[in-house]
Amino acid sequence: MDSSPPTLVVCALAAVALAVALAKLKARLELSKAKHRSLAGHSRLARRIAALVPYYDYDETGFFRSDDPPDDVAARRRAGFARLSELYRDRYARTARLTAEVEDGISDLQFTAAYRVPFQYSRFARRHLQAGAFVQSSGGVMISDLDGNRFYDLTGSYGVNVLGYDFYKECLERGAALVRELGPVLGSYHPVVADNVGRLRAISGQDEVSFHMSGTEAVMQAVRLARYHTGRPRLVRFCGAYHGWWGDVQPGVGNPLPARDTYTLKDLSEDSLRVLRHRRDIACVLVNPLQALHPNAGAPADSALVDSGRGAHVDRAAYGAWLQRLRAVCTEREIVLIFDEVFVGFRIAAGGAQEYFGVRADMVTYGKTLGGGLPVGVICGRRDLMKRFRDDRPVDVCFARGTFNSHPYVMAAMHEFLRRLEDEDIRRLYRGLDELWDRRAVRLNQRLRDAGLPVAVANLSSIWTVCYTRPSRYNWMLQYYLRAEGLALSWIGTGRLIFSLNYSDADFDAVADRFVAAATAMERDGWWWCDGAATNASIRRRVVREMLAHRFTFLRGKSMSGSM
Numbered sequence: 001m002d003s004s005p006p007t008l009v010v011c012a013l014a015a016v017a018l019a020v021a022l023a024k025l026k027a028r029l030e031l032s033k034a035k036h037r038s039l040a041g042h043s044r045l046a047r048r049i050a051a052l053v054p055y056y057d058y059d060e061t062g063f064f065r066s067d068d069p070p071d072d073v074a075a076r077r078r079a080g081f082a083r084l085s086e087l088y089r090d091r092y093a094r095t096a097r098l099t100a101e102v103e104d105g106i107s108d109l110q111f112t113a114a115y116r117v118p119f120q121y122s123r124f125a126r127r128h129l130q131a132g133a134f135v136q137s138s139g140g141v142m143i144s145d146l147d148g149n150r151f152y153d154l155t156g157s158y159g160v161n162v163l164g165y166d167f168y169k170e171c172l173e174r175g176a177a178l179v180r181e182l183g184p185v186l187g188s189y190h191p192v193v194a195d196n197v198g199r200l201r202a203i204s205g206q207d208e209v210s211f212h213m214s215g216t217e218a219v220m221q222a223v224r225l226a227r228y229h230t231g232r233p234r235l236v237r238f239c240g241a242y243h244g245w246w247g248d249v250q251p252g253v254g255n256p257l258p259a260r261d262t263y264t265l266k267d268l269s270e271d272s273l274r275v276l277r278h279r280r281d282i283a284c285v286l287v288n289p290l291q292a293l294h295p296n297a298g299a300p301a302d303s304a305l306v307d308s309g310r311g312a313h314v315d316r317a318a319y320g321a322w323l324q325r326l327r328a329v330c331t332e333r334e335i336v337l338i339f340d341e342v343f344v345g346f347r348i349a350a351g352g353a354q355e356y357f358g359v360r361a362d363m364v365t366y367g368k369t370l371g372g373g374l375p376v377g378v379i380c381g382r383r384d385l386m387k388r389f390r391d392d393r394p395v396d397v398c399f400a401r402g403t404f405n406s407h408p409y410v411m412a413a414m415h416e417f418l419r420r421l422e423d424e425d426i427r428r429l430y431r432g433l434d435e436l437w438d439r440r441a442v443r444l445n446q447r448l449r450d451a452g453l454p455v456a457v458a459n460l461s462s463i464w465t466v467c468y469t470r471p472s473r474y475n476w477m478l479q480y481y482l483r484a485e486g487l488a489l490s491w492i493g494t495g496r497l498i499f500s501l502n503y504s505d506a507d508f509d510a511v512a513d514r515f516v517a518a519a520t521a522m523e524r525d526g527w528w529w530c531d532g533a534a535t536n537a538s539i540r541r542r543v544v545r546e547m548l549a550h551r552f553t554f555l556r557g558k559s560m561s562g563s564m
């Protein structure tokens with residue numbers, strides 16, 4: 001056997017190359033295994049598929065018959081829809097008129113109006129059920145539109161409204177009075193900033209604070225700092241979690257570019273921990289604790305409500321234990337653990353998710369409600385991670401500025417918000433919070449069950465989502481019945497009901513009455529009729545067949561049954 005030195009060297013090099021290739025293959029396989037099996041876990045594929053989905057919609061007949069109901073059910077739906085449409089026309093006339101006048105000039109409004117319900121039904125629903133996008137006033141737990149209709153507010157203003165609109169009006173007024181003398185001077189700080197920093201350090205348990213203008217920006221900067229300090233490029237987010245609309249945290253549908261430095265891993269999974277333990281390129285892990293309500297699933301919007309597959313359930317202990325394990329791995333691997341509390345901060349507990357789940361992060365992002373009614377994003381973090389320059393390499397900095405950072409009016413409204421958190425009337429709202437909202441959810445579910453309605457709610461404290469218990473293509477219609485009963489939802493519909501903590505039992509009971517009345521009317525009007533053989537899977541298959549038929553016209557007629 002030839003074992004001359006050059007041959008030995010070649011063999012050694014080949015062995016090293018093989019070992020490296022095997023290690024890479026193992027890392028690749030581990031990464032694949034840690035992806036969730038749903039499309040939300042496969043961003044690139046999701047984008048490709050989204051680009052292939054053709055537009056089509058139902059005509060008037062198809063709108064009522066997309067699940068092939070018997071004639072009498074279709075007639076009930078039609079009559080119920082006509083009643084609802086007339087009610088909307090009469091009751092929301094001024095609000096709808098102004099909305100129609102400006103709609104073609106506001107891109108955001110066009111987007112939200114189009115995506116309230118699955119696109120196949122959207123055009124017809126929009127034409128006949130125009131509620132309008134304008135409101136005139138708020139007070140207590142209610143808002144009023146331009147026609148003088150009053151609605152219980154379940155929009156929560158995207159989660160900003162934790163403590164009731166009147167509370168924020170006070171923050172805005174008192175805050176404005178505090179800084180009126182300074183006005184909009186930027187770059188220097190109003191003295192309230194010093195107080196805010198002290199309070200935020202105490203609440204978050206973190207060393208330093210930085211102020212930004214939105215939650216999206218706070219997340220961007222937290223990730224940038226993590227990359228700067230670790231020298232690693234990748235960020236890990238969990239499947240379905242929302243962290244704002246910056247490209248790196250929104251891989252997949254919605255972002256025209258692939259987010260190459262983002263790994264989207266399975267929540268609550270040993271496979272994901274293995275990836276964190278073995279890879280050397282991960283700078284940070286982003287956690288949105290709201291995912292405790294629906295791990296691995298995206299924000300439940302009614303535009304995606306094509307069947308009744310939406311599920312939600314919180315296991316606080318299990319999610320807390322998961323965060324503990326994540327914490328341990330991040331510590332072991334020096335990966336920065338970032339809690340994105342832009343939504344849940346100050347809502348699920350005064351000390352946010354860190355307090356609620358009993359886990360300390362390395363950085364925490366806040367926003368929404370913390371601005372006391374004004375736009376804001378904040379990072380609280382460990383001193384070594386928050387630093388934006390290096391003492392030994394003065395030109396190697398981590399840049400982050402922003403014209404309106406620390407705007408005096410925002411800082412002052414925030415000051416009022418933080419100061420009031422100490423007041424007894426506000427502290428009382430946080431006591432027994434979970435028990436209160438869980439009890440309310442149980443009560444509503446009992447009423448829905450007693451009435452034989454195929455609807456159930458699930459909640460993470462005051463953040464609720466509506467689930468559907470019978471296979472149906474029409475669950476999204478509930479949002480229109482709820483509005484007719486005086487319940488205001490945000491544009492994503494029944495996927496998120498956000499209560500403010502100032503809801504009294506009487507307020508809540510009124511909401512529950514209206515909720516049950518709305519669902520009862522929807523049942524009476526036949527929208528939840530169900531072919532005994534239908535399942536969520538069969539509904540989804542049918543929708544896919546429709547899409548294919550519209551994509552490949554030669555299939556049309558084979559899979560259609562005259563429903564369009």
Ligand SMILES: Cc1ncc(COP(=O)(O)O)c(C=O)c1O
Nearest residue numbers: 214215216242243244288342343
């Ligand atoms: C968890 C989380 N992070 C970030 C953001 C983005 O915040 P903003 O809309 O203020 O940019 C949101 C907004 O909903 C959020 O819920």
